[in-house]
Amino acid sequence: MEYGRRRPLLRVRGRSIAWLPPLLLLVGIILLDFNTGEQFRIITWIVLVPGIAAAICGVWTTAAYSVLSVVTYVLVDNAWPDQYQAGFGDFLLVALGGALATLASVVRVRQERQVLHIRDIAETTRRTVLRPLPPRWAGLEHAGVYLAADVDARVGGDFYDIQPGPHGTRVLVGDVQGKGLGAVEAAAALLGTFREAGYHEKDLATVAARLETRMLRHRSHTAALGRADGDRFATAVLIGFPEDTVEAIDVANFGHEPPLAVGPRGVRELPSGDGVPLGLGELAGGLPPVRRVPLAADETLLLVTDGVTEARDGPGEFFQLVREVARAVHADPGRADPRRLVRRVRDGVLRHSGGRLEDDTTIFAVRRADTGGGPGAGGEDHEQGRLRS
Known part of the structure; x- marks a missing residue:
């Protein structure tokens, strides 16, 4: 269960697919890196994956993509000959990017929970007045x-x-x-x-x-x-x-x-x-x-x-x-x-x-009404008289 109760941004037939864009980006970076020469190494772009996840996914999903990005970076980078490796500095960049993305996701989800709480208060106030x-x-x-x-x-x-x-x-x-x-x-x-x-x-x-x-x-x-x-x-x-x-x-x-x-x-x-x-x-x-x-x-x-x-x-x-x-x-x-x-x-x-x-x-x-209803008439359904806005 994701951190905080929130409505997923991307849904298909009632199910969340917010995890799909970061996964597609991850696969695309891997394929592109393997199909380009040593003069065009883009494996460090994998730092974008947890960043995208932080914007549309929950905290645990973002953390999972951060770990997956680090592991994938190590595996892909070591698959090349030594002279083609991106290096330890880029590894730190990917790891730090994942950590910051997870932190950003925590902040975003907390803010969303606060907004939902405020909207719940507003809805309660509205129902009290109306x-x-x-x-x-x-x-x-x-x-x-x-x-x-x-x-x-x-x-x-x-x-x-x-x-x-x-x-x-x-x-x-x-x-x-x-x-x-x-x-x-x-x-x-x-x-x-x-x-x-x-x-x-x-x-x-x-x-x-x-x-x-x-x-x-x-x-x-x-x-x-x-x-x-x-x-x-x-x-x-x-x-x-x-x-x-x-x-x-x-x-x-x-x-x-x-x-x-x-x-x-x-x-x-x-x-x-x-x-x-x-x-x-x-x-x-x-x-x-x-x-x-x-x-x-x-x-x-x-x-x-x-x-x-x-x-x-x-x-x-x-x-x-x-x-x-x-x-x-x-x-x-x-x-x-x-x-x-x-x-x-x-x-x-x-x-x-x-x-x-x-x-x-x-x-x-x-x-x-066609038939006189007393104060309790229609009381079985208290919401039908008010249309959804």
């Missing part, structure tokens, strides 16, 4: 995908969640201004408040007020710590699925991208409202109103962050979300299904931007 949700939860069917602009970070300020409760099911989708751990902290603070207030509070406006207060408290705390990100804010959409009707939803929009209602009859943009982001309510003299808007039972609610609408192609043209979704649904009304809809938007954004995302991107789709 907790796994059953695909059918509290009478809703949903799907979501999160794409980090930094592919190694895997975590950012975008967030979404569903909270069932005695007063109906609530949904929150948002985007914290800025990046890094500070944005993650703010997102986690807002989600914690949403999960409590969304369950206990009867009035959706009260939930909105609790979110605004939490954002202000979080900003006050970070400012007291002397951090430079004490002025963060967050755009968000707070949605309530009332129990007294299945043909409408309650929406409070905090400066976020307006939701889209996607159904067999096409795509329509819900009112965006005139709200300002969370944390800036005092600038507008109050919170945005809660509006009741129609949403047919066969329509899917599509919510995205600005990573979607601001995605650009090579010439700088923005991704046309409404046009692309309308075209897809017109060709196949079944694409209004949350999972298919999220997958379509995800693939469209990545194709449009060439895979180069300028901002964290969240795509979330939700609709009323």
Whole structure:
């Protein structure tokens, strides 16, 4: 077993072949040395073999190639007449090169383990902020995908969640201004408040007020710590699925991208409202109103962050979300299904931007399920509702 748990760089049908390039180089040097005259001795090039192994193989494989290179050098060099031998100085070069290659492999594998550990921490943080949700939860069917602009970070300020409760099911989708751990902290603070207030509070406006207060408290705390990100804010959409009707939803929009209602009859943009982001309510003299808007039972609610609408192609043209979704649904009304809809938007954004995302991107789709599911509905599979990013 190689030193450290790592994913081999070269794989064929699930098996590592990282050992093959150094072996081919070793054989090639031996054959070339035997087939050239005494004026062209290249056996000392065998020092490259452990160097290549150090770049793509594990520590023990690199050490094995280092020893094999030294042994091969001695055997091949002694196969020539005395006047053609490369000499003891080149032997030391090969031996020292192998030792340094093994040391370099140790350093590289340790760094890889550290990076994997950091990525595991980031993944745990992401799963804490964006907790796994059953695909059918509290009478809703949903799907979501999160794409980090930094592919190694895997975590950012975008967030979404569903909270069932005695007063109906609530949904929150948002985007914290800025990046890094500070944005993650703010997102986690807002989600914690949403999960409590969304369950206990009867009035959706009260939930909105609790979110605004939490954002202000979080900003006050970070400012007291002397951090430079004490002025963060967050755009968000707070949605309530009332129990007294299945043909409408309650929406409070905090400066976020307006939701889209996607159904067999096409795509329509819900009112965006005139709200300002969370944390800036005092600038507008109050919170945005809660509006009741129609949403047919066969329509899917599509919510995205600005990573979607601001995605650009090579010439700088923005991704046309409404046009692309309308075209897809017109060709196949079944694409209004949350999972298919999220997958379509995800693939469209990545194709449009060439895979180069300028901002964290969240795509979330939700609709009323065909059959009312309680909080435990669909609980046997907690990962189906979240597509792999």
